[in-house]
Amino acid sequence: MKQNSIIAAITLSHHKVPHSGEAFIIEANNEEEQYTLMQDIAKALKADVVKLSNGIFILIG
Amino acid sequence: MEGKNAISPDDLMLILLATAMGTLARYLTLKIDYRQYPTHPNGSLIHLVIAFIAAAIGAVAIPAIKSNNYTAVTFLAIAIQHFRDVRKTERESLKDLECTEFTPRGEAYIDGIAKTFESRNYFSLIVALSTAATIELVRYLGLALPFQTAIGIIVGYVVFIGIRRFSQGKTVGDIASVKLGVIEVRDSELYVDGVFVSNTIGTKNAQKMVQAEGLAVVIEPLKDHYRVTLDNFGQRKAMLFEATRSVGVKRYHYTRKDYESGKTIIVLVPLLQDAEKLINIVRHTPLLESVKKSHSVMKSNILGD
Numbered sequence: 001m002k003q004n005s006i007i008a009a010i011t012l013s014h015h016k017v018p019h020s021g022e023a024f025i026i027e028a029n030n031e032e033e034q035y036t037l038m039q040d041i042a043k044a045l046k047a048d049v050v051k052l053s054n055g056i057f058i059l060i061g
Numbered sequence: 062m063e064g065k066n067a068i069s070p071d072d073l074m075l076i077l078l079a080t081a082m083g084t085l086a087r088y089l090t091l092k093i094d095y096r097q098y099p100t101h102p103n104g105s106l107i108h109l110v111i112a113f114i115a116a117a118i119g120a121v122a123i124p125a126i127k128s129n130n131y132t133a134v135t136f137l138a139i140a141i142q143h144f145r146d147v148r149k150t151e152r153e154s155l156k157d158l159e160c161t162e163f164t165p166r167g168e169a170y171i172d173g174i175a176k177t178f179e180s181r182n183y184f185s186l187i188v189a190l191s192t193a194a195t196i197e198l199v200r201y202l203g204l205a206l207p208f209q210t211a212i213g214i215i216v217g218y219v220v221f222i223g224i225r226r227f228s229q230g231k232t233v234g235d236i237a238s239v240k241l242g243v244i245e246v247r248d249s250e251l252y253v254d255g256v257f258v259s260n261t262i263g264t265k266n267a268q269k270m271v272q273a274e275g276l277a278v279v280i281e282p283l284k285d286h287y288r289v290t291l292d293n294f295g296q297r298k299a300m301l302f303e304a305t306r307s308v309g310v311k312r313y314h315y316t317r318k319d320y321e322s323g324k325t326i327i328v329l330v331p332l333l334q335d336a337e338k339l340i341n342i343v344r345h346t347p348l349l350e351s352v353k354k355s356h357s358v359m360k361s362n363i364l365g366d
Contacts, residue, residue, distance in 0.1 A: 038263070038264070039264060039266075042264060048261035048262070048263075048267075048313075049249070049261065049262070049263030049264050049267065050249065050260050050261050050263050051248070051249040051260075051263040057263055058263075060261060
Protein backbone atom coordinates (compact mmCIF):
# COMPACT_ATOMS: atom_id res chain seq x y z
CA MET A 1 0.00 0.00 0.00
CA LYS A 2 1.20 3.48 -0.82
CA GLN A 3 2.64 5.43 2.06
CA ASN A 4 3.50 8.57 0.05
CA SER A 5 6.76 9.33 1.83
CA ILE A 6 9.90 10.68 0.24
CA ILE A 7 12.46 7.91 -0.06
CA ALA A 8 15.28 9.75 -1.76
CA ALA A 9 16.29 12.88 -3.62
CA ILE A 10 18.80 12.95 -6.49
CA THR A 11 20.44 16.33 -6.70
CA LEU A 12 23.20 18.10 -8.62
CA SER A 13 26.13 19.97 -7.10
CA HIS A 14 24.44 23.36 -7.29
CA HIS A 15 21.36 22.18 -5.32
CA LYS A 16 21.30 23.00 -1.64
CA VAL A 17 19.31 20.65 0.58
CA PRO A 18 20.07 21.41 4.25
CA HIS A 19 17.92 18.69 5.87
CA SER A 20 16.60 15.51 4.32
CA GLY A 21 14.71 13.94 7.22
CA GLU A 22 14.50 10.16 6.75
CA ALA A 23 15.13 10.40 3.02
CA PHE A 24 18.62 9.97 1.67
CA ILE A 25 20.23 12.35 -0.82
CA ILE A 26 22.51 11.44 -3.68
CA GLU A 27 24.45 14.13 -5.44
CA ALA A 28 25.18 13.34 -9.07
CA ASN A 29 28.03 14.83 -11.12
CA ASN A 30 25.86 15.79 -14.08
CA GLU A 31 22.30 15.58 -15.41
CA GLU A 32 22.91 12.33 -17.26
CA GLU A 33 24.21 10.62 -14.15
CA GLN A 34 21.38 12.15 -12.13
CA TYR A 35 18.80 10.59 -14.45
CA THR A 36 20.52 7.19 -14.44
CA LEU A 37 20.77 7.12 -10.65
CA MET A 38 17.15 8.15 -10.35
CA GLN A 39 16.10 5.28 -12.62
CA ASP A 40 18.26 2.75 -10.76
CA ILE A 41 16.76 3.61 -7.38
CA ALA A 42 13.21 3.99 -8.71
CA LYS A 43 13.36 0.53 -10.29
CA ALA A 44 14.80 -1.08 -7.18
CA LEU A 45 12.25 0.49 -4.83
CA LYS A 46 9.35 0.58 -7.29
CA ALA A 47 9.05 4.26 -6.45
CA ASP A 48 7.21 7.03 -8.24
CA VAL A 49 9.34 9.92 -9.42
CA VAL A 50 8.67 13.64 -9.25
CA LYS A 51 10.87 16.07 -11.12
CA LEU A 52 10.91 19.40 -9.34
CA SER A 53 11.07 22.55 -11.39
CA ASN A 54 14.63 23.20 -10.11
CA GLY A 55 15.83 19.86 -11.51
CA ILE A 56 15.87 17.73 -8.34
CA PHE A 57 14.36 14.25 -8.67
CA ILE A 58 12.34 13.07 -5.70
CA LEU A 59 11.45 9.42 -5.24
CA ILE A 60 8.18 8.69 -3.51
CA GLY A 61 7.19 5.31 -2.23
CA MET B 62 -42.17 -43.38 12.99
CA GLU B 63 -45.34 -43.70 15.06
CA GLY B 64 -45.77 -41.87 18.35
CA LYS B 65 -47.28 -38.94 20.12
CA ASN B 66 -44.33 -36.63 19.53
CA ALA B 67 -43.63 -37.65 15.92
CA ILE B 68 -43.83 -34.81 13.43
CA SER B 69 -46.88 -34.95 11.19
CA PRO B 70 -46.38 -35.39 7.42
CA ASP B 71 -48.08 -32.02 6.86
CA ASP B 72 -45.70 -30.21 9.19
CA LEU B 73 -42.74 -32.02 7.67
CA MET B 74 -43.82 -30.90 4.20
CA LEU B 75 -44.24 -27.35 5.49
CA ILE B 76 -40.77 -27.30 7.05
CA LEU B 77 -39.07 -28.83 4.01
CA LEU B 78 -40.77 -26.51 1.53
CA ALA B 79 -40.16 -23.37 3.58
CA THR B 80 -36.51 -24.33 4.13
CA ALA B 81 -36.06 -24.96 0.42
CA MET B 82 -37.63 -21.59 -0.43
CA GLY B 83 -35.38 -19.77 2.06
CA THR B 84 -32.25 -21.49 0.77
CA LEU B 85 -33.26 -20.80 -2.83
CA ALA B 86 -33.67 -17.11 -1.96
CA ARG B 87 -30.05 -17.00 -0.82
CA TYR B 88 -28.88 -18.91 -3.88
CA LEU B 89 -30.55 -16.39 -6.18
CA THR B 90 -28.94 -13.45 -4.39
CA LEU B 91 -25.54 -15.13 -4.40
CA LYS B 92 -25.49 -14.74 -8.18
CA ILE B 93 -26.14 -11.02 -7.86
CA ASP B 94 -23.36 -10.77 -5.32
CA TYR B 95 -20.87 -12.55 -7.50
CA ARG B 96 -18.95 -9.39 -8.43
CA GLN B 97 -18.37 -8.57 -4.79
CA TYR B 98 -17.48 -12.11 -3.93
CA PRO B 99 -13.83 -12.98 -3.58
CA THR B 100 -13.97 -16.74 -3.17
CA HIS B 101 -16.37 -18.47 -5.46
CA PRO B 102 -16.65 -22.20 -4.82
CA ASN B 103 -16.00 -22.46 -1.08
CA GLY B 104 -17.33 -19.05 -0.12
CA SER B 105 -20.59 -19.78 -1.92
CA LEU B 106 -20.90 -23.13 -0.19
CA ILE B 107 -20.39 -21.55 3.24
CA HIS B 108 -23.08 -18.96 2.59
CA LEU B 109 -25.51 -21.51 1.20
CA VAL B 110 -25.12 -23.71 4.26
CA ILE B 111 -25.62 -20.72 6.60
CA ALA B 112 -28.68 -19.77 4.55
CA PHE B 113 -30.02 -23.31 4.86
CA ILE B 114 -29.77 -23.05 8.65
CA ALA B 115 -31.38 -19.59 8.61
CA ALA B 116 -34.21 -20.92 6.45
CA ALA B 117 -34.66 -23.94 8.71
CA ILE B 118 -34.98 -21.67 11.77
CA GLY B 119 -37.61 -19.61 9.95
CA ALA B 120 -39.42 -22.74 8.78
CA VAL B 121 -39.70 -24.47 12.17
CA ALA B 122 -40.90 -21.33 13.97
CA ILE B 123 -44.52 -21.75 12.82
CA PRO B 124 -44.94 -25.48 13.72
CA ALA B 125 -43.19 -24.72 17.05
CA ILE B 126 -45.64 -21.93 17.91
CA LYS B 127 -48.51 -24.14 16.77
CA SER B 128 -47.47 -26.78 19.31
CA ASN B 129 -47.48 -24.15 22.09
CA ASN B 130 -43.70 -24.16 22.19
CA TYR B 131 -43.30 -20.39 22.43
CA THR B 132 -39.71 -20.57 23.63
CA ALA B 133 -38.80 -21.71 20.12
CA VAL B 134 -39.09 -18.07 19.09
CA THR B 135 -35.89 -17.38 21.03
CA PHE B 136 -34.18 -19.30 18.25
CA LEU B 137 -34.75 -16.25 16.08
CA ALA B 138 -32.79 -14.09 18.52
CA ILE B 139 -29.93 -16.59 18.51
CA ALA B 140 -30.01 -16.62 14.71
CA ILE B 141 -29.70 -12.84 14.58
CA GLN B 142 -26.64 -12.98 16.81
CA HIS B 143 -25.21 -15.64 14.56
CA PHE B 144 -25.78 -13.53 11.45
CA ARG B 145 -23.99 -10.63 13.08
CA ASP B 146 -21.04 -12.94 13.48
CA VAL B 147 -21.26 -13.63 9.75
CA ARG B 148 -20.87 -9.91 9.12
CA LYS B 149 -17.91 -9.73 11.50
CA THR B 150 -16.22 -12.74 9.92
CA GLU B 151 -16.74 -11.38 6.43
CA ARG B 152 -15.31 -8.01 7.42
CA GLU B 153 -12.23 -9.58 8.98
CA SER B 154 -11.72 -11.83 5.98
CA LEU B 155 -11.90 -8.95 3.51
CA LYS B 156 -9.61 -6.80 5.66
CA ASP B 157 -7.04 -9.59 5.67
CA LEU B 158 -7.10 -9.58 1.87
CA GLU B 159 -6.56 -5.82 1.56
CA CYS B 160 -2.81 -5.94 1.05
CA THR B 161 -3.08 -8.63 -1.62
CA GLU B 162 -5.30 -6.64 -3.99
CA PHE B 163 -4.18 -4.20 -6.71
CA THR B 164 -5.70 -1.41 -4.63
CA PRO B 165 -7.46 -1.68 -1.27
CA ARG B 166 -11.25 -1.86 -1.11
CA GLY B 167 -11.31 0.55 1.81
CA GLU B 168 -13.15 0.35 5.11
CA ALA B 169 -16.40 1.80 3.77
CA TYR B 170 -16.67 -0.74 0.94
CA ILE B 171 -15.82 -3.64 3.25
CA ASP B 172 -18.45 -2.47 5.70
CA GLY B 173 -21.02 -2.35 2.90
CA ILE B 174 -20.17 -5.84 1.65
CA ALA B 175 -20.24 -7.30 5.17
CA LYS B 176 -23.64 -5.72 5.86
CA THR B 177 -24.95 -7.13 2.59
CA PHE B 178 -23.84 -10.62 3.56
CA GLU B 179 -25.57 -10.30 6.91
CA SER B 180 -28.80 -9.03 5.39
CA ARG B 181 -28.86 -11.85 2.83
CA ASN B 182 -29.28 -14.33 5.68
CA TYR B 183 -32.37 -12.46 6.80
CA PHE B 184 -33.69 -13.02 3.27
CA SER B 185 -33.61 -16.75 3.88
CA LEU B 186 -35.17 -16.44 7.31
CA ILE B 187 -37.99 -14.10 6.24
CA VAL B 188 -38.79 -16.02 3.03
CA ALA B 189 -38.91 -19.33 4.92
CA LEU B 190 -41.01 -17.81 7.71
CA SER B 191 -43.52 -16.23 5.33
CA THR B 192 -43.76 -19.42 3.24
CA ALA B 193 -44.42 -21.51 6.35
CA ALA B 194 -46.96 -19.02 7.71
CA THR B 195 -48.81 -18.95 4.39
CA ILE B 196 -48.97 -22.73 4.11
CA GLU B 197 -50.30 -22.93 7.67
CA LEU B 198 -52.90 -20.26 6.97
CA VAL B 199 -54.05 -21.91 3.72
CA ARG B 200 -54.28 -25.24 5.53
CA TYR B 201 -56.39 -23.59 8.22
CA LEU B 202 -58.74 -22.36 5.47
CA GLY B 203 -59.22 -26.00 4.47
CA LEU B 204 -57.59 -25.99 1.04
CA ALA B 205 -55.92 -29.13 -0.30
CA LEU B 206 -52.17 -29.85 -0.15
CA PRO B 207 -51.39 -28.81 -3.77
CA PHE B 208 -53.01 -25.41 -3.07
CA GLN B 209 -51.10 -25.05 0.17
CA THR B 210 -47.85 -25.74 -1.63
CA ALA B 211 -48.58 -23.51 -4.62
CA ILE B 212 -49.77 -20.52 -2.57
CA GLY B 213 -46.84 -20.96 -0.15
CA ILE B 214 -44.36 -20.86 -3.04
CA ILE B 215 -46.05 -17.83 -4.61
CA VAL B 216 -46.11 -15.84 -1.37
CA GLY B 217 -42.50 -16.83 -0.60
CA TYR B 218 -41.45 -15.65 -4.05
CA VAL B 219 -43.33 -12.35 -3.77
CA VAL B 220 -41.76 -11.69 -0.36
CA PHE B 221 -38.35 -12.49 -1.82
CA ILE B 222 -38.83 -10.06 -4.73
CA GLY B 223 -40.06 -7.38 -2.31
CA ILE B 224 -37.13 -7.55 0.12
CA ARG B 225 -34.63 -7.92 -2.72
CA ARG B 226 -35.90 -4.70 -4.28
CA PHE B 227 -35.91 -3.02 -0.89
CA SER B 228 -32.31 -3.93 -0.15
CA GLN B 229 -31.00 -3.43 -3.67
CA GLY B 230 -28.60 -0.48 -3.71
CA LYS B 231 -27.94 2.08 -6.39
CA THR B 232 -24.80 2.25 -8.49
CA VAL B 233 -22.46 5.03 -9.61
CA GLY B 234 -24.12 4.95 -13.05
CA ASP B 235 -27.42 6.04 -11.44
CA ILE B 236 -26.02 9.35 -10.24
CA ALA B 237 -23.16 10.09 -12.65
CA SER B 238 -22.10 9.86 -16.25
CA VAL B 239 -19.01 7.75 -16.83
CA LYS B 240 -16.92 8.25 -19.95
CA LEU B 241 -13.37 7.87 -21.18
CA GLY B 242 -11.02 10.80 -20.63
CA VAL B 243 -8.18 12.01 -22.84
CA ILE B 244 -4.77 11.50 -21.27
CA GLU B 245 -2.14 14.14 -21.79
CA VAL B 246 1.41 14.02 -20.44
CA ARG B 247 3.18 17.36 -20.12
CA ASP B 248 6.76 16.66 -19.00
CA SER B 249 6.28 14.88 -15.68
CA GLU B 250 2.70 16.00 -15.20
CA LEU B 251 -0.36 13.99 -16.06
CA TYR B 252 -3.60 15.63 -17.17
CA VAL B 253 -6.95 14.13 -18.10
CA ASP B 254 -9.34 16.29 -20.10
CA GLY B 255 -7.17 19.23 -19.10
CA VAL B 256 -7.44 18.48 -15.37
CA PHE B 257 -4.21 17.93 -13.42
CA VAL B 258 -4.02 14.43 -11.96
CA SER B 259 -0.46 13.76 -10.82
CA ASN B 260 3.18 14.73 -11.26
CA THR B 261 4.68 11.43 -10.15
CA ILE B 262 5.64 10.29 -13.63
CA GLY B 263 9.10 11.80 -13.65
CA THR B 264 10.80 9.11 -15.73
CA LYS B 265 10.57 8.95 -19.50
CA ASN B 266 9.47 5.31 -19.31
CA ALA B 267 6.59 6.25 -17.06
CA GLN B 268 5.56 9.12 -19.32
CA LYS B 269 5.64 6.89 -22.41
CA MET B 270 3.76 4.09 -20.68
CA VAL B 271 1.01 6.32 -19.32
CA GLN B 272 0.59 8.14 -22.64
CA ALA B 273 0.56 4.98 -24.74
CA GLU B 274 -1.21 2.47 -22.51
CA GLY B 275 -3.05 4.51 -19.87
CA LEU B 276 -6.82 4.54 -19.59
CA ALA B 277 -8.71 7.34 -17.92
CA VAL B 278 -12.31 7.43 -16.78
CA VAL B 279 -14.11 10.67 -16.00
CA ILE B 280 -17.07 10.44 -13.61
CA GLU B 281 -19.30 13.49 -13.71
CA PRO B 282 -22.23 13.81 -11.27
CA LEU B 283 -25.64 14.29 -12.91
CA LYS B 284 -26.66 16.73 -10.17
CA ASP B 285 -24.49 18.97 -8.07
CA HIS B 286 -25.46 17.41 -4.73
CA TYR B 287 -24.28 13.98 -5.89
CA ARG B 288 -20.76 15.32 -5.49
CA VAL B 289 -21.09 14.69 -1.76
CA THR B 290 -21.29 10.99 -2.54
CA LEU B 291 -18.81 10.80 -5.41
CA ASP B 292 -16.14 12.91 -3.72
CA ASN B 293 -16.22 10.67 -0.67
CA PHE B 294 -12.88 8.97 -0.17
CA GLY B 295 -14.45 5.58 0.53
CA GLN B 296 -16.56 5.76 -2.60
CA ARG B 297 -13.57 6.70 -4.76
CA LYS B 298 -11.58 3.85 -3.25
CA ALA B 299 -14.42 1.47 -4.11
CA MET B 300 -14.52 2.69 -7.73
CA LEU B 301 -10.76 2.42 -8.07
CA PHE B 302 -10.84 -1.05 -6.55
CA GLU B 303 -13.50 -2.28 -8.97
CA ALA B 304 -11.68 -0.65 -11.90
CA THR B 305 -8.32 -2.20 -11.06
CA ARG B 306 -9.82 -5.59 -10.33
CA SER B 307 -11.64 -5.73 -13.65
CA VAL B 308 -8.78 -4.77 -15.98
CA GLY B 309 -5.75 -5.27 -13.71
CA VAL B 310 -2.93 -2.82 -13.12
CA LYS B 311 0.34 -2.96 -14.99
CA ARG B 312 1.63 0.16 -13.22
CA TYR B 313 0.29 3.44 -11.85
CA HIS B 314 -3.20 4.20 -10.69
CA TYR B 315 -4.61 7.52 -9.59
CA THR B 316 -7.86 9.10 -8.55
CA ARG B 317 -8.38 12.83 -8.57
CA LYS B 318 -11.21 15.21 -7.73
CA ASP B 319 -11.69 18.33 -9.77
CA TYR B 320 -13.20 20.79 -7.34
CA GLU B 321 -14.32 23.22 -10.04
CA SER B 322 -16.33 20.88 -12.25
CA GLY B 323 -17.10 18.20 -9.66
CA LYS B 324 -15.58 15.49 -11.84
CA THR B 325 -13.83 12.50 -10.37
CA ILE B 326 -11.04 11.05 -12.47
CA ILE B 327 -9.55 7.56 -12.40
CA VAL B 328 -6.35 6.85 -14.33
CA LEU B 329 -4.48 3.59 -14.56
CA VAL B 330 -2.20 1.61 -16.82
CA PRO B 331 -4.19 -1.60 -17.15
CA LEU B 332 -3.15 -5.14 -17.96
CA LEU B 333 -6.14 -5.55 -20.26
CA GLN B 334 -6.78 -2.78 -22.76
CA ASP B 335 -10.55 -2.96 -22.46
CA ALA B 336 -11.99 0.53 -22.13
CA GLU B 337 -15.58 -0.68 -22.46
CA LYS B 338 -15.18 -3.08 -19.57
CA LEU B 339 -13.55 -0.39 -17.45
CA ILE B 340 -16.39 2.08 -18.02
CA ASN B 341 -18.95 -0.60 -17.36
CA ILE B 342 -17.44 -1.71 -14.08
CA VAL B 343 -17.09 1.86 -12.77
CA ARG B 344 -20.71 2.51 -13.75
CA HIS B 345 -21.80 -0.58 -11.80
CA THR B 346 -19.78 0.13 -8.66
CA PRO B 347 -22.27 0.14 -5.78
CA LEU B 348 -23.01 3.39 -4.00
CA LEU B 349 -21.89 2.69 -0.48
CA GLU B 350 -24.58 2.71 2.15
CA SER B 351 -22.35 4.56 4.60
CA VAL B 352 -21.66 7.26 2.02
CA LYS B 353 -25.14 7.93 0.59
CA LYS B 354 -26.58 11.17 1.84
CA SER B 355 -29.13 12.21 -0.75
CA HIS B 356 -32.71 11.31 0.16
CA SER B 357 -33.65 10.63 -3.43
CA VAL B 358 -30.84 8.11 -3.72
CA MET B 359 -31.62 6.60 -0.33
CA LYS B 360 -35.18 5.91 -1.38
CA SER B 361 -35.72 2.17 -1.75
CA ASN B 362 -38.55 1.05 -3.95
CA ILE B 363 -40.37 -2.11 -2.86
CA LEU B 364 -42.71 -2.11 -5.85
CA GLY B 365 -39.93 -1.52 -8.40
CA ASP B 366 -39.59 1.24 -10.97
